[in-house]
Structures are given as structure tokens and as C-alpha cells.
Amino acid sequence: MGIEPISHGQVHTFQIAIPDSQKQEISLKRRQVLEDSLTEYKTNLVPVIVRHTEAYSEEEEYEVVYGADWCFVAKELDIERLWVWVFDMSDEQATATKAEMEQLAGVSLSDQKIELEQPKQVTENGAETETIDMENLLDKKLQPLHSQLNQLLSKPASSAGNSFEGKLSDIENTISHLTSTVDRLAEAVQKLIEPPANFAPTAAKITPKAAKIDLQLATQEDVDRALKEVGATDNQRKAAWKAIEYWKASTQGLNWRNLEKSARGKEGKIKGFADKTYDKLKEVADISV
Incomplete structure (x- = not known):
């Protein structure tokens, strides 16, 4: 299967499958943040990344690559549709994409000073390892930006020292920053699944369409x-x-x-x-x- 170009839009929540590897416990604080956002806006403000799949039921046409917690809570709340970025990618590309998304979101364990929950997991040889709730950390990093936008929108028009034009400019700048960030994420993910430079696709065989x-x-x-x-x-x-x-x-x-x-x-x-x-x-x- 060739690499398909990225597309963006809304799909039905029931069309998104969550792989067993991403069905992990969501912390109470993280769950509350997601529930509040989904309940208020009836969809997700941050698009999740999915890929086409035929590994599940007929209705489940997509598998979540990044943002499984959004999908899980949305299914519980019967949210009808979710915003997604759609790719065609292999298992290896999906793993690399998830790791790249975590890096692009600014997640660096070496320079973070946030206390994280680290649930224990037992490997096949009985050794215990620690895992980091990366999605929870991402939400914490994005929360100040959401709060800033909400404050700009909620300030009364008569606030001292701020003209209407100034507030409007602040809002536009914030939205522009959000849009630019999403575009950079999409561009980086696209680069991950581009074929190598020496890749030479074979010419497509063109066959006449049969009569309906x-x-x-x-x-x-x-x-x-x-x-x-x-x-x-x-x-x-x-x-x-x-x-x-x-x-x-x-x-x-x-x-x-x-x-x-x-x-x-x-x-x-x-x-x-x-x-x-x-x-x-x-x-x-x-x-x-």
C-alpha cells in the first residue's frame, strides 16, 4: 500500500478503534480535564492522530495512534464526532509518529520539574519497570495556553488599560500561534512517513473501469x-x-x-x-x- 497524503476532519467516534497497547489507566485529574472539555465543546479541541485499519470490526475504520485518552473518554460520554488527522502508516511508522509527537509537544524528561505518576509494569522476566503518563504531561503543558485564551475572551470591554482593538489583537495572535503549532506538528508527522529518497515507485497500471x-x-x-x-x-x-x-x-x-x-x-x-x-x-x- 502506498503512502497516502494527510487529511483532516471529523469522524464518528465509533469508527475509531483503541489498540490494547493504549488501553491504560487514566488518572482522575486527567480524566476530569477531558470530561470537562468534551462536555463543554461536544468534541475535542486538540485533534488526535489516527491511521486507516482493517484489523477491527467493519465500523472501526481507524486506529488511534496518538490521543487514545481523548477517544476513550469520548466513547464513555457518547460524543458523536472527534477531530482527527488521518494517515496511512505501518506499525513502525505509527510507533515513530507517537514518539515524535511526544517530543514535538515539548516533552523532555530531562528538563521537566513536574511530579509524574509512574505506575509499575512487570516484564516477561519478572522485572518491574516504570512508565510515564506522557498524555497527562502534555495536557499540563497546554493548560496555560488554554487559560490565557479563556482570560482574553472573558475580560469585560471596560477593563482599564485595554482597548477593544488590543484585546482582539491578542486573541488573533494566540489563535495564530495555535494554528502554527498544529501545522508544524502535521508537517513533522508527514515527514516521518515520506518514502526514502531512493524510493522508486512502479508505474501504476491503468485499466478501464468496468460498467456499473x-x-x-x-x-x-x-x-x-x-x-x-x-x-x-x-x-x-x-x-x-x-x-x-x-x-x-x-x-x-x-x-x-x-x-x-x-x-x-x-x-x-x-x-x-x-x-x-x-x-x-x-x-x-x-x-x-
């Missing part, structure tokens, strides 16, 4: 063959056919709007039929009226 099938007339074999050509898995192909059969038998009829309901889990939910399968089906098929 009509779902009103197509057999299961037709649908299975068409979806296989665009890389759908066995489970995705079986789920797609079940969704087609469901809406053909329904009084509402088979159309894209009803298939989307199944994909979103709103009505006629079919196990294994979600956004990714719906998109692949739309890529290879039409529905005649």
Missing part, C-alpha cells in the same frame, strides 16, 4: 464479482448482498437513501454493512428506478 451493475437486476454473483474488483472483503460482500435483499423485500424499496440508512445504523442495520462497504457498492453499482 444495476442492483435491481444483478444477481448475488454479479454483486460479489463487482465488489471483489474494488477490494471488498468476503464479509463486506456478504453484508452488501444482505442489505440489498433487505431493501428489495421492504415496502420502502431499494434505493441509495435506504442503503445509507443501513450503513449509518439508523434503520435496517445489517451486521458488517457500514460506510466503507456502502462506498464500495456505490462505486460499482447503480439503481434503476
